[in-house]
Every structure is written in C-alpha cells, then in structure tokens.
Amino acid sequence: MASLVKALLVEDARVDALVLSAMLHRFHCEVTIAKNGKEAVDMFFEGKKFDIVLCDNDMPIMNGPEAVEKIRAMGETDVKIIGLSSDKNVQEVFMTAGVDVFFPKPLKIDVLGAMIQEVINKKRNSMV
Template structure:
C-alpha cells in the first residue's frame, strides 16, 4: 500500500477549508492546514515535505502567490502547487509565482481527484 498523499491546505476561510478537507479526505490524503501563506512557508522551513499544496489567494499576513514564490525559492520544485481563488483575475499572478495549475473556486471534486491521482501515480512510479 502506497503512503497517503501529503497535502498542505493553505486556506484562511473556515467554510472553504472544511469543504476542501471533506474532498481531500475522500482521497485518503494526509492533510495539514495552514491559515495563511506565512504558516505554509514556515512548515517548509521546518523541513516538512508535501506532495501537494492547495493554496488560496487572499489571506492575512502573506498571500498565496507570495507564499508560493517563497516556497519555490527554497528549491521546492517537486511539490505540486495548485493556486485556488474565487477571483479568476489572479491566475496570472499565481502562474508567475510558480504554481503548477490555477483552479477557480468552487473546486470540483473530479478535477481535484484527477490531480491527486496524478500525484499518486508519480509517487508510485518513483518507487520502481
């Protein structure tokens, strides 16, 4: 049995976080929540490793794109980072910051599932 996909959920809106948590649990992910970009960056600075990061845009202290830029600057190139926002105008900002994909909210479970499956496949292939 492969180890669960480790997901960092960076989301400051409680309702959104709960919805995303419920979705991620359906894929048996191991989930850590950061309430803002700084908390996310701090987790990477502590040496924590993730397979997948779901990162919201607008947050207190440090925005999603700022956090993504800092995480990428640390050399974290293997982690798949997904920028999410209800504001479709931030796609460019997220892409410039270094996300792999931008997805507008609300996220659809099949889209999220396909991305998690892609990460699982990559992990499984890395084992052989």
C-alpha cells in the same frame, strides 16, 4: 490501498478549509492546514514535506502567490502546487509565482481527484 498523499491546505476561510479538507480526505490524503501563506512557508522552512499544496489567493499576513514564490525559492520543485481563488484575475499572478496549475473556486471534486491521482502516479513512478 495506495500510499497516503500528504496535502497542505493553505486557506484562511474556515468553511472553505472544511470543504476542501473533506474532499482531500475522500482521496485518503493526510491533511495539514495553514491559515495563511506565512504558516505554509514556515512549515516548509521547518523541513515538513508535502506531496500537494492547495493554496488560496487572498489571505492575511501573506497571500497565496507570495507563499508559492517563497516555497519554490526554497528549492521545493517536486511538490505539486495548485492555486485556488474566486478572484478571476489572479491566474497569471499564481502562474508567475510558480504554481503547477490554477483553478477557480469552488474546486470541483473530480478535478481534485485527477490532481491527487497524478501525484500518486508520480510517487509510484519515483519508487520504481
């Protein structure tokens, strides 16, 4: 089996978190959930490492783009960050903040699968 991908899911809506974590588990990801952007930033600050981050936009305490900006400012450039939102006008805000890619909600499983595969390939190539 391929190496485990460490995924951080930044999502305050319980149902969305359950659906997305179930999708991530299908791709054999180790899933950590942060309920808001500040929790996510704190995890990176504590030195936790992730291969991929799925980040919602609208959350209490700190929103997605703010969290992404802070994570990138810490020098976390290797982690693949995906911005997610059901709001139509936030793609540009996320891109400016430093996400690698933005997808509207609901995220399709094949799209997530392709992203996970990309991360696995990148990990394999860096081990060579």
